[in-house]
Amino acid sequence: MDTRREDEIEDMSLSPPTMGSMQIAGSNGFGHSIEFMSQAYLRNRYSEIDIEDDSTSTHKDRPLPIFLKFEDVEFKVRNSHASSCNPLKAVVTKVATQLKMDQDKYKQILKGITGSIGPGEILALMGPSGSGKTTLLKVIGGRLLDNVRGKITYNDVQYNSAVKRRIGFVTQDDVLFPQLTVEETLVFSAFLRLPSDMSRQQKYSRVELIVKELGLERCRHTRIGGGFIKGISGGERKRTSIGYEILVDPSLLLLDEPTSGLDSTSANRLLLVLQGLAKAGRTIITTIHQPSSRMFHMFDKLLVIAEGYPVYYGKARESMGYFSSLRFIPEIPMNPAEFFLDLATGQVNDISVPEDLLESQVSPVPEKAVIKYLQLKYKNILEPKEKEDNHIITRAPEQLQLAIQVKKEWTLSWLDQFMILSKRTFRERCRDYFDKLRLVQALGVAVLLGLLWWKSSTDTEARLRDQVGLMFYVCIFWTSSSIFGAVYVFPFEKFYLVKERKADMYRLSVYYVCSTLCDMVAHVFYPTFFMVILYFMAGFKRTVTCFFLTLFAILLIAITSQGAGELFGAAVMSIQRAGMVASLILMLFLLTGGYYVQHIPKFMRWLKYLSFMYYGFRLLLKVQYSGDELYECESKGGCRKLQTSPSFDTVNLDGGLEEVWIMLAMALCYRLCAYFCLRRRINVCNI
Ligand SMILES: Nc1ncnc2c1ncn2[C@@H]1O[C@H](COP(=O)(O)OP(=O)(O)OP(=O)(O)O)[C@@H](O)[C@H]1O
Known part of the structure; x- marks a missing residue:
């Protein structure tokens, strides 16, 4: 057994090993990374490292070049399209589409967009808000597959699971775990996504290289943050x-508004990073709102979209x-991006317009007329462009077409995925502020109940009643605490799950377990501390x-409630609705x-x-009052010792095995249902 391997598993996100021959000298600053990036390009750095160490790249060479071509892409959605996580609506929509029903209820979002891009190039998608940039990016990235028309090819091959693995998608909202540090985020991702034939040392080195490439050294040990947690800056997050x-060396990198929320200097630096990545052989497409003139000149190609139609596609310059x-x-000096956005929204206040447009319209020219004019003009010149693009695409080498048709396989076994993901999940949940609050709450309530029921006994009927009341309260407390802790x-x-599943990082069953x-x-330790104090x-x-039997009964209640909470959460998949459903069912169980x-x-x-609360409560009663004595439970609560044979409503308090089996079966059943609900919900979710 390799002992070093075990140590590394133990301390996966702590100090990464030194990089030996790959150590990159220089300052920690971001500017230096850019310099490093262009050097990397000039010296074909990735290939060099592969020869020296083979420790930083997922593949033996630079990323497999991808030539992307999209022709006449159209996309529509139903007007009444609600939550994309609602499986029922998704099925109805799909059936209606297939039957070609309800055509008028569809809203056309992309209306015939054509273009192409090759490795080493950056294509900027520009257009006003709502014009369809993100939608086009999602369609190209294979995140929207239904209701898409047109042809999209990657080295002349259609989208498939092997292509999917070559695509990196950076969403507009950064979907990163707030509790993890920058380095932990990258290390766990590397361990989950990089192939199993790469050694741990190589995976660390790859993270190290990325940290340096992107100038993240200064914040590598800072938590991502968000919400209540103070974390890294917007630029660092991006x-x-x-x-x-x-990390996985994608050949096609798609970015949705990577500069939104950044100041112009940070945005400019980010684009320099993208330029470096493109020069290293990647194909990059990014949506962008208002780049500065300096940034605009970093793009190779530009696609301007207005109301879902293309109005310009070609070289940016x-x-x-x-x-x-x-x-x-x-008519006044304007940044090109600002000029295009004005045109794409049809606002021509500071722009002189063609005479034929002026003649056919009243003054001032309506916005719709400008957009229509631009669309018509673009259509007329589309033909020759298409021919030119075809020429580029057909030059894609044969071996690339073969290389991309690899069968999809998981990079790691179930157990390996489990080992890494459980470490990440545990670390992330342990740091959860609300989890710590739950512990404090449990201990506080235990002390309070202990004081209220101080040394209670079963000497008299009234005292017995009190004790039974306490038992039911304990039952309620752990049922609600566990349901709300899990729901x-x-x-x-x-969103994290959808993102990582789209990147094929792990199996859903691994995540669930x-x-x-x-x-x-937490569902085991908290009730244990609670019971030690209270008992x-x-x-x-x-x-x-x-x-121990009482503790076992409480744990059984907590674990069954956790399963029920998971089921309610997975069934509704919405924070607001989950709380409401949990409260309603809890009330029913309680009554x-x-x-x-x-x-x-x-x-x-x-x-x-x-109601598992019914079985839990019975089990607690049986544990406390089992023996020779028989108790009669009354409608107003409480039980009393019986001297004679039990009446019709009497509960025989001996045993308890039946309740244990029933609750174990319920705990298992809830979890199985929760897993299948989760699978169903997540497969129709989109981000
Ligand atoms: N699933 C959907 N259901 C209904 N409408 C949708 C859906 N997806 C996109 N749309 C609509 O399509 C249009 C284009 O959306 P998209 O997000 O692509 O715009 P965008 O150009 O990226 O905008 P922004 O710059 O504001 O992000 C919008 O009007 C949006 O409301």
Whole structure:
């Protein structure tokens, strides 16, 4: 057994090993990384490293070049399209589309967009808000597959799971775990995504290289943050998101608004990084709102979209010339991006317009007319461009076409994925602020209950009643605490899960098992601390067996409730609705738990058999009061010792195995249902 290997597993995200021959000398500054990036390009750095060490690249050579071509791409959605995570609506939409029904209810978002891009190039998608940039990016990235028309090819091959692995997608909102540091984020991603034939040392080195390439050294040990947690800056967050994607050396990198929220200097630096990545052989497409003139000149190609139609596609540096040739000329000095956006929204206040457009319209020219004019003009010149693009695409080498048709396989075995993901999940959940609050709450409530029920006994009927009341309260407390502790997990992690599943990082079953087990630690430890405090303060039966059996009953309640919480969360997948559903069901379980109502009418009796609180409470009673004595439980709560044979409503408190089996079966059943709900929900979710 390789002991070093074990140590590395233990301390995966701590100090990465030194890089030996790959150590990059120089300052930690971001500017230096850029310099480094261009040097990397000039010396074909990735290939050199492969020869020297083979430790930084996923592939033997530079990223497999991807020639992307999209022809006449159209995309539509139903007008009444609601939550994309609603499987029922998704199925109805799909069926309606296939039957070609409800055509008028569709909204056309992309209306015939054509273009192409090769390795080493950056294509900028520009257009006003709502014009369809993100949608086009998602269609190209294979994130929207239904209702798409047109042809999209990657080295002349259509989208498939092998192509998917070659695509990196940086979403507009950075989907990163707030509790992890920058380095942990990258290390865990590297361990989950890089192939198993790469050694740990090589994976660390790859992270190290990315950290340096993207100038993340200064914040590598800072948490990502967000919400209540103070974390890294917006620019650092964006660079971490890019690093997360380029870890696996994608050939096609798609970025949605990577500069949004950044100041112009940070945005400019980010684009320099992208330029470096493109020069290293990647194909890059980015949507961008208002780049500065300096940034604009870093793009190789430009696609301007207005209301879903293309109004310009071609070399970025020729774009001004194109609009001038149409006689759209700015009357005041304007940044090119600003000029194109004005045109794409049809606002021509400071722009002189062609005479034929002026003649056919009233003054001032309506916005719609400008957009229509631009679309028509673009259509007329589209033909020759297409021919030129075809020429580029058909030159894609044969071997690339073959190389991309690799069958999809998981990079790691189930167990390996489990080992890495459970470590990440545990670390991330342990740092959760709310989890710590739950522990404080549990300990506080235990002390409070202990003081209120100080040394309670079963000497008199009234005292017995008190103790039974305490038991039911404990039952309620752990049911609600565990349900609410679990119900938000999947709705909250939905976006992380969708993102990582789209990148094929791990199997859903691995995620589910890791999530359940890591959460279970809290669901086991917190009730244990709680019971240690409460049990002896409240004066329950003082025998070791009784203590452990009571603890076991509480743990069973907590674990079954956790399963129920997971199921409710996975079924609704929305933070607001999950809370509401959990409260309603909890109330139902509480009422039918056997304390408030015992003589439930026959037609409603089935409810109590669904309530695990009913079985949990019975189990607690049996543990505390089992023996020779028989107790009669009354409708107003409480039980009393019986001297004679039990009456009709008497519960025989011996045993308890039946309740244990029922609750174990319920815990398992809830989890199985939760897993299938999660699978169903996540597969139709989109980000
Ligand atoms: N699933 C959907 N259901 C309904 N409408 C949608 C859907 N997806 C996109 N749209 C609509 O399509 C249009 C284009 O959206 P898209 O997000 O692509 O625009 P965008 O150009 O990226 O905008 P922004 O710059 O503001 O991000 C918008 O009007 C949007 O409301």
